[in-house]
Amino acid sequence: MGSPVLDAIRSLEDANDRISWISGYETEVEVVAAATQIVEYFGLQTFVFGALLRSGEREHYRYLVGCSLEWCYLYNQNKWYAIDPLIDYALKNTSPALVSEIPLSSPGQERLMAQAAAHGFRSGVVVPAHSPSAARIGILYLGTGEGPERAHECILKHRNLMRAFGLELLEWWDAKLRETGLEDLDLDELDLDLLAKAEEHATAEEAARELGVTLSRVKSRYERLVRKLEVPNKRNAVEKAVAMGLIKRS
Amino acid sequence: MIARSPTVKLAGYSLCLGMPLLAPLGVRLHVPWLAALVVFGLFPILGLVIGEDRSLPIAGLRRSWLIVKYLDFLPRIYGLVWIGVLLWAASYAARADVSIATLFGLTLSVGIGSAVAICTAHELMHRRSKADVLLARLMSGVCLYGHMVVEHFHHHATVGELAAGATAPRGISVYRFAATAFRRGLRNAWTVEIARQRRCGLGWWQNQVLHSYALALGLSLAFFAAWGSKGLAVFIGQAAFAVFVFEAITYLHHYGLARAHDEEPGPQHAWAHHCWITNCLTFNNTFHSDHHLRPQVPYYELHAMHGAPRLPASYFTMFCVALVPPLWRHLMDRRLDALAEAQCRSDGGVPEWMYVHRCR
Numbered sequence: 001m002g003s004p005v006l007d008a009i010r011s012l013e014d015a016n017d018r019i020s021w022i023s024g025y026e027t028e029v030e031v032v033a034a035a036t037q038i039v040e041y042f043g044l045q046t047f048v049f050g051a052l053l054r055s056g057e058r059e060h061y062r063y064l065v066g067c068s069l070e071w072c073y074l075y076n077q078n079k080w081y082a083i084d085p086l087i088d089y090a091l092k093n094t095s096p097a098l099v100s101e102i103p104l105s106s107p108g109q110e111r112l113m114a115q116a117a118a119h120g121f122r123s124g125v126v127v128p129a130h131s132p133s134a135a136r137i138g139i140l141y142l143g144t145g146e147g148p149e150r151a152h153e154c155i156l157k158h159r160n161l162m163r164a165f166g167l168e169l170l171e172w173w174d175a176k177l178r179e180t181g182l183e184d185l186d187l188d189e190l191d192l193d194l195l196a197k198a199e200e201h202a203t204a205e206e207a208a209r210e211l212g213v214t215l216s217r218v219k220s221r222y223e224r225l226v227r228k229l230e231v232p233n234k235r236n237a238v239e240k241a242v243a244m245g246l247i248k249r250s
Numbered sequence: 251m252i253a254r255s256p257t258v259k260l261a262g263y264s265l266c267l268g269m270p271l272l273a274p275l276g277v278r279l280h281v282p283w284l285a286a287l288v289v290f291g292l293f294p295i296l297g298l299v300i301g302e303d304r305s306l307p308i309a310g311l312r313r314s315w316l317i318v319k320y321l322d323f324l325p326r327i328y329g330l331v332w333i334g335v336l337l338w339a340a341s342y343a344a345r346a347d348v349s350i351a352t353l354f355g356l357t358l359s360v361g362i363g364s365a366v367a368i369c370t371a372h373e374l375m376h377r378r379s380k381a382d383v384l385l386a387r388l389m390s391g392v393c394l395y396g397h398m399v400v401e402h403f404h405h406h407a408t409v410g411e412l413a414a415g416a417t418a419p420r421g422i423s424v425y426r427f428a429a430t431a432f433r434r435g436l437r438n439a440w441t442v443e444i445a446r447q448r449r450c451g452l453g454w455w456q457n458q459v460l461h462s463y464a465l466a467l468g469l470s471l472a473f474f475a476a477w478g479s480k481g482l483a484v485f486i487g488q489a490a491f492a493v494f495v496f497e498a499i500t501y502l503h504h505y506g507l508a509r510a511h512d513e514e515p516g517p518q519h520a521w522a523h524h525c526w527i528t529n530c531l532t533f534n535n536t537f538h539s540d541h542h543l544r545p546q547v548p549y550y551e552l553h554a555m556h557g558a559p560r561l562p563a564s565y566f567t568m569f570c571v572a573l574v575p576p577l578w579r580h581l582m583d584r585r586l587d588a589l590a591e592a593q594c595r596s597d598g599g600v601p602e603w604m605y606v607h608r609c610r
Contacts, residue, residue: 189378189546200449209442212406212545214515250450 009041015161022168023175028064031172036066038165039142043154046120046143048072049166051173052087053136053243062173067143071119080112090128090139096155096162099124099141100148116143123151129166131174132248138170174245181244185228194221195241198234200250256305260317262530263324263550266370269531270328270335270363273356277342282355285362290570296527297564303524303536307551321550325370325533326382329389332367336360336392336488343484344477357484361491364393368496369532373549375399387462392469394489395496396462397439404438405500406545410509410519414438417519420506420586423575428497495569502561502568503538506586515542517555518589524554525564536565559589 009015018038025031039047046067053062061081065072074080081087089102100123104110117123121143129138142162144150155162181187190213197207208218222234229237241247269285276284312318339360343353367389375386375398383399390398408414415434418427436459443459446452454460466489473485507519517539524536534541537552544552561568562581572578 200446202446202449206442206445206449208407209404209438210446212403214407214409216514 009037012161015041016164019161019165019168022172025172031169032064032066035064035165035169039066042142042158042162043150044124044142044144046124046145048141049169050081050087050139050141051136051170052091052139053177062177064169064173067121068119071116071121074115074119075112078112080108083108084112085109086126086141087139089126090137094128094130096125096127096159096166098148098151098155099126099143100151102126120145122146123148125151125155125162127162127166129163129170131170136170136174136243136245138166138173140166140169178245181246187225187228187246191221191225192241192247194218195225195238196247196250198222199238199242199247254304256308259303259305259526259530260308260321260550262526263321263533265527265530266324266328266366266533267331269366270332270360273335273339273359273363274342276359277352277356282352282359284355285359286355289362290566293527293531294564294567297525297566300526303526303529303554305526306553311550321548325373325549326385328370329367329374329385332363332370332389333392335363336485339488340473340477340481340484343480348480353480353483354487357487358491360484361488361495364488364492365495365499366532368393368395368398368492369499369535371398372402372535373533375402376545377548378546387458388465391462391465392489393492393496394463394466394486395493396466397436397459398496399462400443400458401435401439404442405435406542409515409542410504410507410513412508416500417504417508418501418506419508420583421579424498424501424572424578425575427501428494431497431500432493498569498572499535499565501572502565505582507559507589517543517558520558521561522554522558523561523564523568525566528565532565559585 009018015038018034018041022031022034025034035047035049039045047064048067049064051062063072083106085102085104086099089097099113099121104113121141122145124141124143127140127142129140131137140162142151142154144154182192190211193211194207197210202210204218204222205215207213208215211218213221222237225237226232226234229240231237231240238247242249269289272285272288273282276282281287339356342348343356348356371386371389371393374382374389377383387396387399390396404414405416408416410417412419415431415438418424418431422430439459443457447454447457470482470485474482477484503520505521507521509515509519520539520542522536522539529536533549534552537549537554539555539558540552541547543555562585563571571581
């Protein structure tokens with residue numbers, strides 16, 4: 001599917017609409033095309049949105065890329081996500097901030113920021129986006145080839161819209177991963193209800209009586225869920241389902 | 251012809267909206283018992299004329315946005331129409347010139363609409379939308395049957411278990427069953443709700459069963475304040491009749507069909523009679539066996555299950571039969587004997603004379 005053809009954004013209302021449309025897009029191509037125009041409306045040129053996913057001890061990232069692919073390649077090759085000061089900031093904060101104001105604490109971080117400047121992120125804004133589950137955090141990095149004054153001007157003008165933009169992108173990933181998880185694992189609504197009951201620490205008997213399913217069916221479904229999610233037991237199945245965004249923490 | 255056409259059936263579902271309107275129509279025609287006459291007199295005859303429901307759900311129905319919206323909205327519209335009629339009936343009853351006989355007839359007529367409202371609430375409570383579940387809780391609360399929304403899932407989990415209370419043991423009368431089923435249902439709902447509250451760390455004020463009965467108490471007071479003792483009598487009377495009818499329908503559904511501990515629930519655990527007109531008026535409530543196997547499926551996608559034992563007549567007729575326990579036992583116990591004999595034979599299953607007809 002090609003990217004949607006959208007007119008340039010001319011007003012605040014228009015920008016607000018475009019942000020709210022994000023949840024309706026199906027593919028990454030569509031989201032990136034719409035996001036590029038929103039970023040241009042902010043007066044910036046480049047962006048990366050990273051969704052940090054935690055599953056047990058493991059962490060991994062999914063990206064929406066609106067910048068030079070060469071920069072992404074370099075970032076991954078050097079495993080800069082391990083020392084990225086912007087990720088560290090997003091994990092501990094909720095407010096959008098100027099990248100120039102985030103302190104660098106190692107020569108590795110200085111090298112990383114120098115390379116970022118050379119690839120379209122000379123200055124910029126970092127926008128943390130937090131979901132109800134700590135298993136998923138979004139980091140929106142908006143950049144410009146101009147100096148920090150430009151980024152400062154943008155954050156003053158569009159701070160709240162940037163927050164909304166970051167949250168919409170995170171929600172889009174949430175929905176996308178949930179959908180993919182359901183399809184890939186061949187789960188249905190009853191499986192999700194059972195996982196949600198297990199998350200509340202309901203016994204199999206309680207789950208059966210609250211969901212209107214016989215006890216034997218509940219037990220066989222839990223066994224199937226453990227198999228499908230490739231985990232050793234029910235508790236781990238719940239942890240994995242939360243990390244995948246299939247269910248939410250109560 | 252009518253009973254085989256899925257298209258006519260789609261239109262037929264809207265007939266249910268006429269049920270609550272029979273009460274004001276009866277008053278207008280000076281026949282306040284009209285709803286009872288229609289439901290227990292005309293409908294059994296119509297049921298025989300039209301025949302049993304042989305329609306199958308239309309394949310790919312969900313692709314038609316407009317039809318799905320119409321079908322999804324019908325139970326919601328029913329709820330609103332019924333609540334409107336209940337309010338009108340209470341205000342009408344409060345008039346000085348209303349006789350006791352009219353008051354009884356009116357209450358019975360509204361109560362018939364309320365019994366269908368419990369069926370409607372049953373359809374709504376199985377949906378995933380929070381608004382629908384909330385409407386179901388409101389409707390069952392108005393019928394003073396608020397624990398149903400919690401208890402019904404317990405019933406699904408324990409169908410065929412005599413101890414759970416929703417399966418009538420052989421020989422019990424509908425009156426005794428209605429009283430014990432209501433009591434046990436309330437107890438089951440309370441147990442389930444208390445367990446959920448404890449697990450989720452909720453306070454006592456977040457108990458859904460308490461909410462529904464608080465709503466019922468509040469409404470009783472409101473009816474009394476607005477329309478006096480006659481308004482309150484209509485409110486309590488319609489609810490008592492509706493709850494009795496619903497418990498009686500549960501009695502019809504599962505009478506004597508106990509399930510062994512190691513047996514999976516199946517069509518053999520519910521009686522069936524697929525009267526077309528009953529299905530239209532009760533959101534396919536007679537496809538009960540299918541509903542037990544697929545509780546999340548919307549009413550318009552349910553169909554007859556092969557292997558369910560057949561009731562001798564439609565729900566409307568059998569409800570009247572159940573009111574006379576010796577007659578009920580005469581008709582039903584021989585069917586239970588035949589089922590037991592068939593199970594002892596090597597082929598098992600339901601005897602052919604008791605089969606429900608297949609859909610076409």
